[in-house]
Amino acid sequence: MSIATVIPERTRRICAEVNRSIVRRASTLLSKSRLQMVLQAEEGMEVDGFSAFTLNSSVKHIDLSRLTVPWRMLTLAMMNQQVVVKKFIVVPEHKFYVILDLSRSMRYPLMRVYGGDHINDKEIPQIHSAKLSLLKCVAGAIVKAAIDSGYTVRVVTFGAKGIVTHPAMRHRANLLELFNDIDDYMIDATQKPQYEESLYEDVARKFMDTKGRFAFIGDFMDPAYQWDEEDAQRRWLRTLGFYRQWALNRPLGIFRINHYAEVRAVGNDIRLRGRMIHPMGDRCDVDVERTNHANETIAYEHFTRCIHRLRLQEMWERELLRALRSCCAGFTSVNSRNHQKILRAEIENVWANLTGVRAMTAKFEK
Numbered sequence: 001m002s003i004a005t006v007i008p009e010r011t012r013r014i015c016a017e018v019n020r021s022i023v024r025r026a027s028t029l030l031s032k033s034r035l036q037m038v039l040q041a042e043e044g045m046e047v048d049g050f051s052a053f054t055l056n057s058s059v060k061h062i063d064l065s066r067l068t069v070p071w072r073m074l075t076l077a078m079m080n081q082q083v084v085v086k087k088f089i090v091v092p093e094h095k096f097y098v099i100l101d102l103s104r105s106m107r108y109p110l111m112r113v114y115g116g117d118h119i120n121d122k123e124i125p126q127i128h129s130a131k132l133s134l135l136k137c138v139a140g141a142i143v144k145a146a147i148d149s150g151y152t153v154r155v156v157t158f159g160a161k162g163i164v165t166h167p168a169m170r171h172r173a174n175l176l177e178l179f180n181d182i183d184d185y186m187i188d189a190t191q192k193p194q195y196e197e198s199l200y201e202d203v204a205r206k207f208m209d210t211k212g213r214f215a216f217i218g219d220f221m222d223p224a225y226q227w228d229e230e231d232a233q234r235r236w237l238r239t240l241g242f243y244r245q246w247a248l249n250r251p252l253g254i255f256r257i258n259h260y261a262e263v264r265a266v267g268n269d270i271r272l273r274g275r276m277i278h279p280m281g282d283r284c285d286v287d288v289e290r291t292n293h294a295n296e297t298i299a300y301e302h303f304t305r306c307i308h309r310l311r312l313q314e315m316w317e318r319e320l321l322r323a324l325r326s327c328c329a330g331f332t333s334v335n336s337r338n339h340q341k342i343l344r345a346e347i348e349n350v351w352a353n354l355t356g357v358r359a360m361t362a363k364f365e366k
Contacts (some may be wrong), residue, residue: 006187011119019136019179025139026175029344030351031196040164052081080231096151096209097103098142099203100182101257102159103196104289105187106131107123108142108259111284112297114183114190126279129336134257134343135217136182138334139346140175142215145167146174149355151213157182158199163206196289198222201239213354219257220320224313230281236316240323250339253330255348256320259284263317266310285309329353 005145007015066084077083107114110130119127127133139155146153147169155166155178202223207214226232229293246252261276263282268275278284281297283306301309324332330350334343 006116007113008118010114011117014115014119014124014127015183016222018124018133019183021141022133022136022179023175026137027144027280029137029141029347030145036351050084050086053078053083053085057085059110066180069293073126083146094151095213096142096146096153097156097207097210097212097214098139098146098153099133099156099207099214099218100139100157101200101224102157102182102189103187103198103219103220104160104186104189104193105219105284106135106257107161107282107289108262108284108288109279110281111190111282111288112312114186116191118133122212123280129259129339131219131257131259131336132182132186134334134336134339136179137195137339137343138217138255138257138347139215140179141353143169143173143178145351147171156203156207157185157187158203159198160194163203177326191318197338198289201242204239204242204246208242208249211251213251214246215252215253215255215350215354217257219258219262219325220256220316221258221284221313222289222361223260223269225309225315227312227316237323239264244323244327245323247327247329250328251354254324254328254332256331256333258333260335260336263313263333266307266308270303270306274303276303276306 037200043143051057059344060084062083067074067077070081078134109126109133110132113119113127121244143155153169153173156168200218201222202322203216223232225238226236243252243254259279261278278298279302281299283296283301285298287303321331330353331344332342332346334346334349
């Protein structure tokens, strides 16, 4: 499904301009002085055997130590395939995975945008600070930095279409194309809503023993709606155990991306107003992936329901931080209100821990 066929022309132009703006911002979040080139031999490859020289072989890969003819006969030996060249493979430690949560909760508060509604000028700032825009910004910065540093990068997405590993990128990344693909993904998930199982545990199980470095970007909101249920608590504490093991096995940096309305502290202003306004009519008061109200709008949330939801979120957040902050290469929480102040510093910190600390590199390479 293409964004051009289901989104009004004006909304489509707004989304395109927002994506271009995010590309520009993402390209500046990690300065070149912070990038650390991967220590590589032979273009980031390891020797994986030898083969006879052919016209397609690179001269610089000739193994001179195995040369059996005098130097003056080298050209003739190459023609007769008497010269061997080294074969190389990409070493696992040079792989960098950027894992993106594209479950429907990540679209907040842009349900109307992806549903095809018209957007007015006053709502444009909400698009720039939406969860998905922050996810794009962090993902773009990490992908670009990893490629510029010599890593082979794979973007992994998970959501309504399961866990999808995208083709490897080595020399350049088209961030605008990546962001447009994310928009198309969310349009499809919004236009054709379906029940979505949480895949957080599945992702950890799949990659916890995979060699490489990992940046995980998601909202970690599923348990916040279920934290008053004992079965859900046990299930998510088990999931956190898998993430801890993943972080102990491999360099893992985690970015928790949220909207302020999801994770704000409980304050008297909610009680005084008696309600909380939901931006753009979208709703974070229900688990949108597992409810029949997924595409309904709500202007206000009653203060008693809002406070209960935020209390559960606070309890879940304490468990999340206790489990992951000490063992990850970096764990940071970014939301729609604090991102302007902390995003650059937090990305640089996580990036440095993932790639620039020799003690950590030695710990994880096996």
